[in-house]
Amino acid sequence: MRYSEFGKTGKMVSAIGFGGMRFDLTKSQEVNADLLKYAFDKGINYFDTAPGYCDDKSEDLFGTGFKKIPRDKYFVATKLMPVHVANELEAYEKVKKSIDRMGVEYIDFFHVWCIRRMEHFDLAMNGGLYNALLKCKAEGLIKHICFSSHQEGAGVRKVVESGRFEGVLLGVNILNFPYRWDGVLAAKEHGLGVVAMNPLAGGLIPKNEDKLQFLASPGETPTEAALRFLVANPNITVALNGFTTTEHIDTACRAADAEPMTEEDIARIKTHISRNMTRICTACGYCEECPENIPIPAYMQIYNDKAVFGKTDEEMVNSMKFHHEWGLLAEPRGSAAACVACGRCEASCTQHLDIIARLKEIAEWEAKSQEFNKTK
Ligand code: SF4
Numbered sequence: 597m598r599y600s601e602f603g604k605t606g607k608m609v610s611a612i613g614f615g616g617m618r619f620d621l622t623k624s625q626e627v628n629a630d631l632l633k634y635a636f637d638k639g640i641n642y643f644d645t646a647p648g649y650c651d652d653k654s655e656d657l658f659g660t661g662f663k664k665i666p667r668d669k670y671f672v673a674t675k676l677m678p679v680h681v682a683n684e685l686e687a688y689e690k691v692k693k694s695i696d697r698m699g700v701e702y703i704d705f706f707h708v709w710c711i712r713r714m715e716h717f718d719l720a721m722n723g724g725l726y727n728a729l730l731k732c733k734a735e736g737l738i739k740h741i742c743f744s745s746h747q748e749g750a751g752v753r754k755v756v757e758s759g760r761f762e763g764v765l766l767g768v769n770i771l772n773f774p775y776r777w778d779g780v781l782a783a784k785e786h787g788l789g790v791v792a793m794n795p796l797a798g799g800l801i802p803k804n805e806d807k808l809q810f811l812a813s814p815g816e817t818p819t820e821a822a823l824r825f826l827v828a829n830p831n832i833t834v835a836l837n838g839f840t841t842t843e844h845i846d847t848a849c850r851a852a853d854a855e856p857m858t859e860e861d862i863a864r865i866k867t868h869i870s871r872n873m874t875r876i877c878t879a880c881g882y883c884e885e886c887p888e889n890i891p892i893p894a895y896m897q898i899y900n901d902k903a904v905f906g907k908t909d910e911e912m913v914n915s916m917k918f919h920h921e922w923g924l925l926a927e928p929r930g931s932a933a934a935c936v937a938c939g940r941c942e943a944s945c946t947q948h949l950d951i952i953a954r955l956k957e958i959a960e961w962e963a964k965s966q967e968f969n970k971t972k
């Protein structure tokens with residue numbers, strides 16, 4: 597296992613982190629909690645969870661698992677959303693609740709959770725959460741204040757440059773890194789620890805290894821390559837993996853012990869991503885100049901699931917709902933239905949995608965997802 601300093605905190609953290617969002621809840625509390633000890637014995641010392649993960653059972657599972665690990669030998673991270681607290685006192689109480697649930701005296705890395713728009717950052721600063729975290733830090737209840745973001749690279753950079761945080765958690769992986777990489781670089785430049793979540797593109801990579809062979813070097817699988825890409829990357833401090841089984845932990849740890857990807861490896865992958873994956877939007881961003889302000893890369897990444905992996909229309913309607921609430925479309929801009937078919941984006945698309953036709957389909961899914969929301 598490789599270890600490196602988390603930003604400027606002096607904490608030496610493992611290159612692989614344990615993400616507590618994928619426990620198998622059909623298994624017993626003990627079996628799930630034992631995964632933490634198994635991971636610790638393999639060298640993992642960074643454990644990330646949040647209230648709400650796994651039907652809100654993850655923090656409790658962590659508490660059970662931590663009983664078998666010496667407290668001074670691991671680091672725990674958890675989170676709180678600015679939109680989930682009404683004031684500073686409520687935020688303070690929620691931090692203490694997380695501490696109690698996990699049976700620890702302090703939390704090492706506490707995240708302002710899920711900044712999707714700058715207004716979430718503003719809310720954290722002015723709505724009580726950030727002040728509560730400062731108070732907790734002064735009392736020794738938390739050690740470091742971090743944030744998690746689902747913004748594009750430029751948005752992440754803005755929050756980093758606020759100077760309020762010591763670390764950032766963001767969704768970056770071997771397929772989407774051009775989209776968010778500016779945020780990674782900004783964090784690195786400003787001395788923040790960088791934790792990558794979603795290293796396997798939400799399971800898209802392991803589920804589609806046959807289509808993604810180009811990611812791998814001889815003797816490895818695309819999944820191993822995707823992990824190695826992050827784990828060995830000097831700009832990434834921790835690559836989080838959501839573990840369900842001991843086999844998942846073994847796979848991730850093998851990547852941690854593997855040789856770093858070379859510049860040539862990364863260049864080769866970039867070439868494939870930009871030229872050969874004709875059905876996949878690679879989030880390269882070259883089409884961003886839409887006169888209707890439509891977030892084309894965001895829409896096209898969502899469409900990947902349909903074009904490449906064959907999701908049904910019903911699944912795509914659900915996907916639209918999810919992405920409006922949590923994902924790539926949380927930032928309100930032009931909608932798919934606003935496309936006037938000027939053709940500028942198609943002319944500049946590195947993948948020669950039929951963007952206009954795709955947006956038409958997306959507009960239908962979007963309309964259905966909104967109808968669903970109205971009936972709720
Ligand atoms: S074709 Fe539609 S999506 Fe593309 S640039 Fe023109 S308006 Fe925007």
Ligand code: SF4
Pocket residue numbers: 876877878879880881882883884892893896944945946947948949951
């Ligand atoms: S240019 Fe094409 S591949 Fe690149 S982000 Fe835009 S739609 Fe996706």
